[in-house]
Amino acid sequence: MVDLSHAPFNLDRDAIDWVEITIASMTLDEKIGQLFINLNVSFDEKYLDDVVGRHGVGGIRFMGADSATVQQHIRYAQSVAKVPLLVASNPEMGGAGSIDDGTLVTTHLGAGSSPDPDDAYRLGLVGGRETAAIGCNWAFAPIVDIHRNWRNTVIGTRSFGDNADIVIERAKRYFDGLSETGSAAAMKHFPGDGVDERDQHVVTTYNTLGYDEWDESYGRVYRELIAHGVQSIMIGHIGAPELSRRFRPELTDAEILPATLAPELLQDLLRGELGFNGLILTDASMMIGMTQAMKRSDAVPAAIAAGCDMFLFFRDAEEDLGYLRAGIESGVVSEARLHEALTRILGLKASLGLHTAPREQLVPPASALKTIGSDEHRAIAAEVADRTITLVKDTQSALPLSPSTHPRIRLYGVTGQSDFTGTDPSGYLDVAREELERAGFEVHVFKNALQRQAEGEEGVYFHTVMAEEANGGYADLYDAAIVFANVSGFAQEATVRIRWSTPMASEIPWYVTEVPTVFVSLQQPNHLVDVPMVKTMIHSYAPSREAIRATVEKITGASEFTGSFNENVWCGDIWGTRL
Known part of the structure; x- marks a missing residue:
């Protein structure tokens, strides 16, 4: 089972007790809700009453808007959550992309092109500061894909570079900058994008490298960043035929699944060989890279059974919650697997101090918004641009x-x-x-x-x-x-x-x-x-x-x-x- 006293959680006895007591106090529906991250498509409080209050989701990510609107939205969401929420953002370019008035520092590719490795640190720092100011505590970054195929444009600007060395160096510095702001990181997209030229938003893509070549490139990236303390990993809807067959030699071509649904990639490789103890979440579950693999009613429980701890975004909340409940009741998702997922979710929340922070302090005051698009951050963007x-x-x-x-x-x-x-x-x-x-x-x-x-x-x-x-x-x-x-x-x-x-x-x-x-x-x-x-x-x-x-x-x-x-x-x- 999960050892929350070890990295990346590093919890003390009191925090572990909170995790265990909280899980024990939950109903089955409350446990199920914690496994989902909702994409908040409305800023209406009644909407949050339903998604957060009634369904009890474990995390949220919001659509873009100005920082004041988003901060108030997050403040209300935390106020109605029974268990404090993980609040995610996408600070891949700094504050821009997460909020309309955020600072665009550079892209990952820009940070990888700079002669100064610390420009990646500055990218993570500005992104972390500006998203923390609105109440976020979890970043879907850094991106640790390797841009090996020049035709691949989904990570064309979103990768630090075309080799493992530059990705490792710059991703570590990004993580260091982000970590200074108190946010957890979710590096992405395991088992690694950049070999296939296509985009898993519209089709399942594949990392076709053999195990040895993968291990020396993508595998090395993940080992290094795991050792560096990254708390969570987002799984891409990316199949890896040679990796899957290393652990399941009998798999036919038709049985190769995207990593989000492949237990051999999540449990044998990521948990086993790579030794990752942190939280695993899916990439967006409406992406065709996942939905083309199997029926939604099967895919929701299958992703959790395969080893994902959290499921990113509902298609329909009532349906998806029902699909997971049915999977638990039928035994597709075992009680042990459900408990393991919950332990990591609440463990990540506790590692961020969400369990002890007064509810009214989970989101900074409105005065914190002055850091967003500040003169200091614009000056950083200008310095980074000059170098890159x-x-x-x-x-x-x-x-x-x-x-x-x-x-x-x-x-x-x-x-x-x-x-x-x-x-x-x-x-x-x-x-x-x-x-x-x-x-x-x-x-x-x-x-x-x-x-x-x-x-x-x-x-x-x-x-x-x-x-x-x-x-x-x-x-x-x-x-x-x-x-x-x-x-x-x-x-x-x-x-x-x-x-x-x-x-x-x-x-x-x-x-x-x-x-x-x-x-x-x-x-x-x-x-x-x-x-x-x-x-x-x-x-x-x-x-x-x-x-x-x-x-x-x-x-x-x-x-x-x-x-x-x-x-x-x-x-x-x-x-x-x-x-």
């Missing part, structure tokens, strides 16, 4: 560009569609224009046919725009072209690439033969597969003002490039990417 901005190539020595030598800039924006967060992906272009003008350039922003039509212009189509843009007078109008690409997103397609606005779109860098052209990626590292013709490529890692300002400073030569890149930028050495 990376020059991938400049094969025709176009840089630096200055207002004195290239005063007239044609500015293009390559924008992905808004993803499931609803965030406007196009605001970066106004920032880029402002920062270029601030540097002294005369900026001419390109608008494609669709944008011009949306503004009410008549008689404009892609071929009329092409005729206006692509002609022999281009170099008479502009001295250089700069393209900012903000192509992000995951969860809605298996992979992400540039999608131009129209056929033969005028923003495609045809103009590289006319004027010096600089392509800046604010997100994905694999754009050279789509724009191999550009001779100057910069990676900036974030669509923040701090990152864009630092990029412009480096374009003009006001500061030096110090960031680094890994081999994924060459897209498997597709012909032309290095030219």
Whole structure:
């Protein structure tokens, strides 16, 4: 059974007694509720009365909103919870992503590209401070996947790098920064993303490495971070055929399951060989990577029986709670497995001091919100951006560009569609224009046919725009072209690439033969597969003002490039990417 006196819980006798007494006092329905983490999709108090008060969930994660709204929401949730809640956030980029007014420091890839390992620490520290200020105590981070396949975009910017060494070094520093704020970490996504090119939000994906190669890469990452004290691990809906067959040689191809449903991966490998004593939770349970594996009524109890302690998100609360109850009553989930899961859930809560903190102190006062988006945190973001901005190539020595030598800039924006967060992906272009003008350039922003039509212009189509843009007078109008690409997103397609606005779109860098052209990626590292013709490529890692300002400073030569890149930028050495 679980030893709560050992890492990562390290509980004293009084805390262990609280865990045991609390479990013993629970009804079966209360025990079942503790195994679920709800995605709070409403800020209405009656909603929380139902989810937290009636169903008694063990944890919550909220949808994005401003920090004041979220803090009050969490405060009310804790006030109606019989057992204090684990309150999760996704501070992968700092405070941004968890709250609308949070600080965007950089991505994991940005922190992995910095010459200073402590930029990963700063990323965890700012993210932890800003989410703790609203009442969170649990971070679904760091991401410890290894970006081995350049086509993989679900972790393209969300991995520290393409090898175990950089992931281990930077993930430890992220954890150290986060831990200073009192939050627990949930590293993800075991058994490891980055081999398959697809996204488990829309399909089950697979880590197909053999055991020895996995053990020397992903396995080493998990061993190191477990030893470093990480309290919980999120399991990906990722199958691992060779790993599963190491423990179950008889498994057929059809019997290979995603790790969330595979006891050989959770119990034999993660608990057994890797010695993990902390809490295990599933990734979001509505992801197709899980739902395609078996019926929901089977999958809910199967995940707990396989070794997951907590189940991330309901599809329907009444249904899912009923499925787990039926699984317990039928023996799919044994009494011992249920008790083990509860012990780890309450053990994690006790390790955070939730069992002794006065209920009214579980969420900081409103005055704590002043740290969110603070001048200090913005300054950290600016310093990190200055170190991380990376020059991938400049094969025709176009840089630096200055207002004195290239005063007239044609500015293009390559924008992905808004993803499931609803965030406007196009605001970066106004920032880029402002920062270029601030540097002294005369900026001419390109608008494609669709944008011009949306503004009410008549008689404009892609071929009329092409005729206006692509002609022999281009170099008479502009001295250089700069393209900012903000192509992000995951969860809605298996992979992400540039999608131009129209056929033969005028923003495609045809103009590289006319004027010096600089392509800046604010997100994905694999754009050279789509724009191999550009001779100057910069990676900036974030669509923040701090990152864009630092990029412009480096374009003009006001500061030096110090960031680094890994081999994924060459897209498997597709012909032309290095030219």
